[in-house]
Amino acid sequence: MNTTLPTSTNANAPGPHDGRAEAWVARLDSPECTPHERAEFERWLDASPAHVAAYVAAERAHQAAAQLAGDEMLQAAARIAWRQTGRERARSRWWAPAAMAASLLVATVVGVGWLRSPAPVESLRYATQVGEQRSLRLADGTQVMLDTDTAILARFSGERREIEVDRGRVQFQVAADPARPFSVIAGTGTIRDIGTTFQVLKNGSEVNVGLIEGEVQVSNGLAQAGSTLRPGQQLSYDHSGRMTPPEPLDLSVAESWPSGDLVFKNRRLDALLTEMNRYSATKLRLADPNLGKITVSGVFHIGDQAALLEALEQGWSLKAERAADDEIVLHRNPG
Structure with missing residues (x-):
């Protein structure tokens, strides 16, 4: 798919509603998106808060369209409208009410789809290839460093901030927001914190959590109880529910790979x-x-x-x- 992408990060460049946000959504969703293009996207995103808002809006519209794509009522309404507009009798007296009815049906189905949906949740996927590292800033200001061959899914709403680590190693420098708790899901466990810096390594079913500063609570859905980590501590757990007690973390080692x-x-x-x-x-x-x-x-x-x-x-x-x-x-x- 050939998509024209923005190449300027100048804040005085054309506004965010000129199609660039939609182009980025399409390109980032493509398996052909290159690390260079993702870096260019990050620069464009950092150039202006309006770019962030425009991208979030475009991504939500993309997700809504994907959710409604399989709706049979919507598909039927679209077929009715297409057949009517494709006939020469479209200008006859009966066409206008029929076309209006089809349009209203489409609008009603879309409206019902939104009413059926829960509160909007922004879901964005980030990944790196083998040998690649990537630094990014999430919409809430949280700084994230992705290590090689890493993939995460970020889900943000007005009530919560949640990251799912699919594989690899990640460092989180969490922006404080007491009204929206920040949690990371990795395997069968969950890491919860407010305003800390910590790392998560997921290798198959094995997960390691290391705390650099602040405080985090680690719980395993299969374990009897969780643990609280202090700065300079780490622990591990697996899919069986086994969780090691906190043990020392070598900060010089932990802080080296992001650099x-x-x-x-x-x-x-x-x-x-x-x-x-x-x-x-x-x-x-x-x-x-x-x-x-x-x-x-x-x-x-x-x-x-x-x-x-x-x-x-x-x-x-x-x-x-x-x-x-x-x-x-x-x-x-x-x-």
Whole structure:
């Protein structure tokens, strides 16, 4: 689908009702939308509060149209109107009342659809590809950092703010709004807070929550009770209802990935490779699983496999060999 998109973030550019918001809704919904276009969208959104309002209105209209698309009454009314306007007898005396009746029927169905709907809920999906990180600001002012291969769904209304983490790792710097509680759903658990900074990692059915500042309450729908985290604490839970007690969180490690670095302190090599592999389509493998017991410390830039491999070859006597286009295998260097 070819869609003309705005390229200027100048606040003095044409107003938000010139079709740009509708164009962004269509483009962002397309699987062909590129990271560059999403970054351009964020710049356009930040250029003016009017852009945010226009985009929200366009997104709601898009969702309403999608919800009504399967309504049989609406489809029948549209077919009646189309048949009448397509005939040469459209100018006859009987056409005007019939067309008006069809129009009223369409309007009535749309009106009934809105009456049937609950209070408007703004639902927006955000995602990153492998190797991509994305920073964004939600409509309430909450700052969000999406790590590689991450997807979330934001649902906002006048009464609540809710984020669902589908996969990946996210950092939330929540804008305070006591009238609208902020909650994050990840797997079978829910994280609730007001005005904090915390991270959520969802890997399959395993979820980890780490608190940087403020306070959050973590509950698992399958567990007997929840836990409250203090700054510098973390916990984990899974689909079985098991929840670990709060334990220390290394803030230097937690705060490194949003800035593009990975900090490892005496971590096993297999854990390091698992983390680095999240950022690249080319995977690093161990020829011998026993090599995974090697402990490694260092700071590595996200996605910079070349620097990591050089460090492992020089400091830990390993040798890297490319086994396929998408795989590099690490061996012990006999020399």
